[in-house]
Amino acid sequence: MIRNDVFKTLIPVISEHLVVCNIGAPSQELHALDDRASNFYMLGTMGLASSIGLGLAAAQDKPVIAIDGDGSVLTNLGTLATIGNNPQGSFTLLIIDNGSYGSTGDQPTYAGMKTDLAAVAKACGAETVLTVSAEDTAEAVKAAIASDEMTIIVSKCESGNVKVPVIKTNPIVIRERFMEEVRR
Numbered sequence: 248m249i250r251n252d253v254f255k256t257l258i259p260v261i262s263e264h265l266v267v268c269n270i271g272a273p274s275q276e277l278h279a280l281d282d283r284a285s286n287f288y289m290l291g292t293m294g295l296a297s298s299i300g301l302g303l304a305a306a307q308d309k310p311v312i313a314i315d316g317d318g319s320v321l322t323n324l325g326t327l328a329t330i331g332n333n334p335q336g337s338f339t340l341l342i343i344d345n346g347s348y349g350s351t352g353d354q355p356t357y358a359g360m361k362t363d364l365a366a367v368a369k370a371c372g373a374e375t376v377l378t379v380s381a382e383d384t385a386e387a388v389k390a391a392i393a394s395d396e397m398t399i400i401v402s403k404c405e406s407g408n409v410k411v412p413v414i415k416t417n418p419i420v421i422r423e424r425f426m427e428e429v430r431r
Contacts, residue, residue: 248381249407250316250343251276256385257341264392265429267300267313269293271350272408273343277314279411284424288414294323297340301330304338307429310392312339317358317401318348324367327399331372334397341388342399347406365401373399381405 250273258281266286268274274288289296297320300313320326320342330340346359358364368376375396379387381404391398414421 249405250345251409253343253381253384253402253404254280257388260385260389261312264310264312265303267296269296269315269319273314273316275411275414276409278414285428287425288421290414290418294319297326297330300340301335301338304335308337310337312341314341314343316349317342317344317364318356320364321356321358327368327371331368336395336397338397339388339391340399342401343404344401345404345406349406349408353406368399378403
C-alpha cells in the first residue's frame with residue numbers, strides 16, 4: 248500500500264475529527280479524496296504538521312490527528328521531544344513512513360535506512376508509540392482516538408504518489424473554515 252491507499256482506509260476513522268495534514272502530496276491526496284472543513288492542509292510549512300497538531304490539542308478538548316511524513320518529521324526532529332514532554336490525551340500523531348521525500352521526487356529518507364522514528368519518539372519521552380503496517384493503520388488510529396491517550400503511530404507503507412490536482416482553495420479560506428470547525 249502507498250500513502251493514498253492508507254488515506255482511503257483512514258477516512259472513515261478520521262472524518263469526524265480535526266486533522267492537520269502534512270505539506271505537499273499528502274495534503275493534496277487527502278484533499279482529493281475527502282475535502283472537509285475539519286481538515287487543515289499544510290501548504291507551505293514542511294515539518295510543522297505535528298507541532299501545529301500538538302498546539303491545537305493543547306488548546307481545546309476535541310481529538311486531533313496530525314498526519315506527518317517521515318521526511319517532514321526528520322526536518323523538525325525537535326517536535327518529537329516537544330510532544331514527548333507535553334503529552335495531550337486528545338492528540339494522535341500519525342507518521343506515514345514511506346522511506347522517502349514523496350513530494351519532492353521520492354528521494355530516500357534516513358527513516359528508510361537506519362533511523363527508527365518510533366525509537367526516537369520513545370527516547371524523546373513519548374509513552375505510547377507503535378509501528379504498524381499500512382494495512383493496520385486505520386485500526387491503530389481508531390484505537391488511539393478511543394483511548395484518549397496521546398499516541399504516536401508510525402505507519403510503514405510503500406513509497407509512491409498518485410496524480411492529484413494541487414489544492415486551489417485559498418489558504419485563508421482553508422484557515423477560516425478550519426477555525427470555525429474548531430469553535431464548534
